[in-house]
Amino acid sequence: MAVYKRIILFIIVAPLAWHGAAQPYDSLWNARNIVKTGKDKVATNIALSKAYWYFDLDSSIYYANESLLVAEKEGDDDLIGDAQNALGNAYSSNGSLDRGIDFYQAALKTRMRLGLKAKAAATLSNLANTYSDKRDFSNAIEYFKKSAIMEGEIGDHLIEAETISKIASVYSKLNAPSKALEYYITALNILYANNLNSYTGDIHYSIGSLHNKMLNYDHALEHYQRALGVYTTNCNKVDISTALNAIGIIYDTKGDMPKALQYYSRSLELGREMKDKNSQALALNNLGYLFVKTKQYDKATTHYFESLRLSEDIKDDYSIANTKNNLANVFLKKGQFDLCSRFVKEALIGAIELKVVDIEQESYDILGNLNAETGQFREAFNYQKKAMRLKDSLYNKEANQKLLEIQATFDMESKEGEISVLKKDNQIKILELEGQKVNQQALVIGIILLIALGAALFSNLRMKKKNNQLLTITNVGMELTNQKLVESENNLRQLNATKDKFFSIIAHDLKNPFNALLGFSEILATSAEEEKLSDVKEYSKAVNDSAEKLYRLIDNLLEWSRTQTGKTPFNPSLFHVNQIIADELAIQSQSLKKKNLSAQLLMQEHVTAYGDKTLVGTVLRNLLSNAIKFSLPGGKIWIASRVFNNHIEIAITDSGIGIAPERIPNLFNLESSQSTQGTWDEKGTGLGLLICKEFATKNNGEIWVESQLGKGTTFYFTVPIKQEETQS
Numbered sequence: 001m002a003v004y005k006r007i008i009l010f011i012i013v014a015p016l017a018w019h020g021a022a023q024p025y026d027s028l029w030n031a032r033n034i035v036k037t038g039k040d041k042v043a044t045n046i047a048l049s050k051a052y053w054y055f056d057l058d059s060s061i062y063y064a065n066e067s068l069l070v071a072e073k074e075g076d077d078d079l080i081g082d083a084q085n086a087l088g089n090a091y092s093s094n095g096s097l098d099r100g101i102d103f104y105q106a107a108l109k110t111r112m113r114l115g116l117k118a119k120a121a122a123t124l125s126n127l128a129n130t131y132s133d134k135r136d137f138s139n140a141i142e143y144f145k146k147s148a149i150m151e152g153e154i155g156d157h158l159i160e161a162e163t164i165s166k167i168a169s170v171y172s173k174l175n176a177p178s179k180a181l182e183y184y185i186t187a188l189n190i191l192y193a194n195n196l197n198s199y200t201g202d203i204h205y206s207i208g209s210l211h212n213k214m215l216n217y218d219h220a221l222e223h224y225q226r227a228l229g230v231y232t233t234n235c236n237k238v239d240i241s242t243a244l245n246a247i248g249i250i251y252d253t254k255g256d257m258p259k260a261l262q263y264y265s266r267s268l269e270l271g272r273e274m275k276d277k278n279s280q281a282l283a284l285n286n287l288g289y290l291f292v293k294t295k296q297y298d299k300a301t302t303h304y305f306e307s308l309r310l311s312e313d314i315k316d317d318y319s320i321a322n323t324k325n326n327l328a329n330v331f332l333k334k335g336q337f338d339l340c341s342r343f344v345k346e347a348l349i350g351a352i353e354l355k356v357v358d359i360e361q362e363s364y365d366i367l368g369n370l371n372a373e374t375g376q377f378r379e380a381f382n383y384q385k386k387a388m389r390l391k392d393s394l395y396n397k398e399a400n401q402k403l404l405e406i407q408a409t410f411d412m413e414s415k416e417g418e419i420s421v422l423k424k425d426n427q428i429k430i431l432e433l434e435g436q437k438v439n440q441q442a443l444v445i446g447i448i449l450l451i452a453l454g455a456a457l458f459s460n461l462r463m464k465k466k467n468n469q470l471l472t473i474t475n476v477g478m479e480l481t482n483q484k485l486v487e488s489e490n491n492l493r494q495l496n497a498t499k500d501k502f503f504s505i506i507a508h509d510l511k512n513p514f515n516a517l518l519g520f521s522e523i524l525a526t527s528a529e530e531e532k533l534s535d536v537k538e539y540s541k542a543v544n545d546s547a548e549k550l551y552r553l554i555d556n557l558l559e560w561s562r563t564q565t566g567k568t569p570f571n572p573s574l575f576h577v578n579q580i581i582a583d584e585l586a587i588q589s590q591s592l593k594k595k596n597l598s599a600q601l602l603m604q605e606h607v608t609a610y611g612d613k614t615l616v617g618t619v620l621r622n623l624l625s626n627a628i629k630f631s632l633p634g635g636k637i638w639i640a641s642r643v644f645n646n647h648i649e650i651a652i653t654d655s656g657i658g659i660a661p662e663r664i665p666n667l668f669n670l671e672s673s674q675s676t677q678g679t680w681d682e683k684g685t686g687l688g689l690l691i692c693k694e695f696a697t698k699n700n701g702e703i704w705v706e707s708q709l710g711k712g713t714t715f716y717f718t719v720p721i722k723q724e725e726t727q728s
Contacts, residue, residue, distance in 0.1 A: 201230030
């Protein structure tokens with residue numbers, strides 16, 4: 001079920017074909033045949049080229065080329081620059097980005113030669129947009145910066161702020177939120193400094209979206225509210241509706257349902273006032289989502305059906321498929337399985353036609369749950385497999401996108417380093433030339449007047465000393481640049497290790513439980529009546545064991561993936577240590593019983609700690625699971641605690657097989673971590689200890705291990721007993 005954050009509907013009214021009904025651009029066509037001056041002919045051809053951008057790109061290129069031919073015939077360089085820029089626009093719109101760049105570069109050269117800064121700045125911005133479309137973000141940022149500098153020089157501060165906000169948008173695409181925020185704030189300051197407050201709404205909205213993406217909901221709410229204020233002052237109802245919807249989503253996410261309901265309802269009311277079906281469908285969908293969360297299913301279906309009707313009116317196929325999935329989910333919760341089946345299958349067909357993977361995956365999830373509810377477990381399992389396959393596909397796509405973003409950032413940092421070095425080299429060359437000039441002057445003066453020799457030598461020595469100082473500064477700069485390059489290389493290597501680890505787990509560790517689960521469940525499904533009762537019990541136990549193993553593997557995998565993407569929630573509070581240990585022991589009771597293991601507590605009483613209770617529980621659960629996994633049947637596990645240095649230290653000891661000394665230094669290292677089979681051949685992902693390390697550190701604690709091969713292992717970790725400055 002999805003909440004729409006912002007939908008921008010582009011409506012393009014295509015003209016009729018040339019041969020047939022009247023042309024929508026008759027006035028331009030007639031003007032082309034009437035105008036006499038070369039300047040007017042160029043302007044008319046450029047206008048026709050622009051008019052054809054959205055429906056006949058070949059014609060767009062044709063008229064832009066016609067404008068260049070006329071301009072060259074006239075011999076007017078200003079008109080030639082305009083025509084070259086128009087050809088860049090036409091080719092870029094056509095998807096011929098490299099050809100478009102060639103014409104933009106030609107236009108830039110012409111306009112710079114003529115000193116036409118406003119037109120040159122516009123071409124620089126066009127170049128930046130085209131490089132951005134090519135995903136060459138380094139060049140995109142470089143040209144946006146040049147454009148912004150030139151716009152500032154000519155005093156066009158509105159366009160300057162708009163260009164700087166585009167730089168922020170590129171950094172946002174590169175997942176560099178701090179850089180993006182820096183440029184958005186710069187753009188805001190330019191607007192406020194030049195009394196252009198009425199244009200600040202979109203930038204406040206963008207900053208709000210950036211904070212929302214970073215889960216900084218209070219800051220997001222602040223900037224969405226500011227955007228709403230600007231839009232209200234400007235009486236821009238479409239933007240007001242968009243801001244109201246965004247604020248509603250923040251309150252919804254924060255769990256303030258009355259506030260969310262208030263803003264969604266205001267957005268819907270405004271959409272109805274404007275008779276804007278797109279805005280109404282969006283608000284109705286979000287209201288439906290809110291009513292589902294509060295279990296008001298009848299209200300949810302009413303709003304979803306109205307949203308669906310409006311989406312069908314405007315032929316918004318994505319919204320139609322999404323809303324049908326939402327309806328199917330409500331009918332599933334209400335137990336109306338026939339209606340659920342109807343809407344989810346229609347949604348699935350739409351998602352497949354649109355090639356929208358997230359809606360397709362959600363449809364398979366709903367179908368899996370539907371078949372499980374109706375007792376068709378084999379079908380349920382097949383649909384869940386399809387959903388998991390699509391989730392893997394989405395994860396791979398996101399991982400590849402992340403790699404491209406990191407590579408682009410790395411390229412930009414490298415380029416900035418190279419530019420810095422080249423600037424310093426240029427300074428040295430200038431100084432060397434100045435030194436040569438001084439030497440020549442000293443020689444002439446020395447021939448004419450020997451008494452000036454001492455002064456000339458002294459001047460020469462000073463210049464050399466200055467050159468040496470600049471050389472030293474350059475070397476330091478190069479060292480810093482090299483250090484940054486090494487750091488970027490290490491980041492890429494770490495990301496590559498993360499990717500390799502993830503695919504290794506998918507390829508190997510998840511495969512075996514699935515094979516066992518599929519194999520034994522197939523036997524039960526096809527020949528349970530023919531098997532002995534003891535065999536059926538044995539097969540059922542194998543299915544259950546495989547499902548438990550699979551659940552543990554996936555749980556660890558999800559926990560680990562959250563730590564890698566920085567999306568692990570952190571909500572510290574005071575909690576009773578003994579209670580959380582008791583809770584985790586209760587969870588592990590069946591595993592202890594299976595191996596005939598006993599657990600003994602050596603705990604201090606009435607001790608409270610300050611940290612995220614969920615994360616601490618995850619650390620305990622993983623360490624207890626390891627202790628059980630590597631203990632021999634009939635053994636013991638001890639859990640002890642002590643307070644020191646404002647921390648509580650928790651120790652989990654087993655009497656199992658122990659750890660080889662050479663493995664201990666790499667236990668918490670991603671590149672060296674690996675899964676080890678337990679005493680009953682239990683398997684894992686090799687991620688449990690990595691998760692423990694991440695969560696212990698996040699709680700301002702530490703984790704370490706002591707072990708003797710063949711005698712047992714003790715894992716220690718600490719948690720603060722009072723509030724202190726925590727890591728985010």
